[in-house]
Amino acid sequence: MSDDVKILTARWGKKDSHTLASYRADGGYAALEKALSMPPAAIVDEVKASNLRGRGGAGFATGMKWTFLPKDVRPRYLCVNADESEPGTFKDRYIIANDPHMLIEGIAIACFALDIHLAYIYIRGEFPRQAAVLEGALAEARAAGIIGKRLYGKADFDLEIHVHRGAGAYICGEESALMESLEGKKGYPRLKPPFPAVVGLWGKPTIINNVETLANVPWIVKNGGAAFAALGTGKSGGTRLFGVSGNVKRPGIYEKPVHYNLKKLIMEDCGGTASGRPIQAVIPGGSSSPVLRGDEIDVSLEFDAIKAAGTMSGSGGVIVMDDSVCMVRVLSRVAKFYAEESCGQCTPCREGTPWMEALCEKIEGGHGVPGDADKLLDMANHIGGFTICALGDAASMPVQSFVKKFKADFERHIAEHRCPHGEAAWGVSQDSRDAVIGGMRS
């Protein structure tokens, strides 16, 4: 199987790749034209056959999600999740900046397949440039008659797509909080069930898909679901964008088959650590995914395979740490993030995440006492699974995995009453890095 198939990144780096003219010159919107000649149910069947799984983090089967819409309730809505806020994740912004029409075509096909006439792209507030690119691309598509009163200028089907900018809240990447925010409220997640496909935006059936997920849809319609499935393995089809950051020689976005090997990605594609030192730890799928030790990274990134290794490929955000980094310092920072971003709705998360942060800081600062590492674990065990949304789990999993896998580091901080790394807790600096996304629009 070739590792070189490029679906999402094929046009990145080309001059004016974000424009309609450029997209059309490369065959853009041919998939939408084809889709309009198909029965909508047949499009859903192709997506099912493709084994496309949600690229936002949960890896849920996209085609199956689409079938959860109740048959006879209208209107229905599509929300595109471009909130991309999980630390270590930076892929969707490049899809939007480099090939926004690929996303718009994917949205249009999905809406036609699902009889949806209004879609919102919820993009995080910290991406003003990308939001402007999207607005520009949508204006082009509207002016060209691709979206608007008649889809692709001919189908008796109206479709409007709007950009809705967030305002700085990680929680709004959680699908039910996203809908609350889109309704003009603070981002408090909703209890599930009912799931959004049944009761979603303004109480109506709503499909929520990640940017990368929808950007794959034109290729699937053009080449068939089976071809997409064949690029992957088992129940996971296609390629994925992996974003690698941290202590590697060549950080950046890499499009690879969904079941690509994590070690190969880091050692071969990214050139190993920038310092040349051994890998101490890898966060494989955004900061909420359980950490792997350097000797555990010879694993497939495929959703189910990596689950067997005790972690997840989540949003595809890989963070690499060499052996000069203090793992207690890293966990303190991760814990601070979840404490900061807890929305405050559920007590275990609202109260527990700052406790975990404070205890991490205490140990890192050399003030820990014997038993503190276990106390951290105990706290985490009382948050994950006890909250409305997955933020409680997201905050707990790093704590559980860091303490289990690097317990000696925690004990050493406690025994020595200091951080053994001193001022250099973030490790040796790495100034001379290449970046493979250098030539692309960011």
Place this chain on the structure above:
Amino acid sequence: MPGDWKDLPKDLVARFDTLLAPVLQRYPPDRKEAAMLPALRLGQELFGYASPAVQGLCADRLGTSAARAEEVATFYVMFHTHPNGRHLVEVCTNVSCCLAGAERMVRDLRKRLGLGEGGTTADGRITLREVECLGSCGTAPAILLDEKEMIERVTPEKLAKLVEGLP
């Protein structure tokens, strides 16, 4: 009464209404309240910050309560219920940025600007904030300038020059 939107400058309120009108078109006519985030952003841009008066204006135009507007304005970190300096420098200090030296960079910048735990310079020129992941991990470290421009692969030299050049 203080904080009443009726005390806001009339010309700016008119401008707010003009700019808000096309935004409202994006939402179903009976769902105007959905425009709370864009309305607050717009109000903040025109009036300087999301003051109680701005919150009240948004609530009035969207047909909802001032409490709802306040709830939203205080929930999201990009809404500012108090004035900032003329420029807002937000430095990401999440994991990938710190692995690329962000923590040290912030510490040095604080010292250079004479700031303690963050906040605004005495001359009101710059507000410095540490923020959560900006989604620039592959091009770390990153800063967001005035919530408009993301600057990536920041070096201490680049940052010093940038900060000095801000009017």
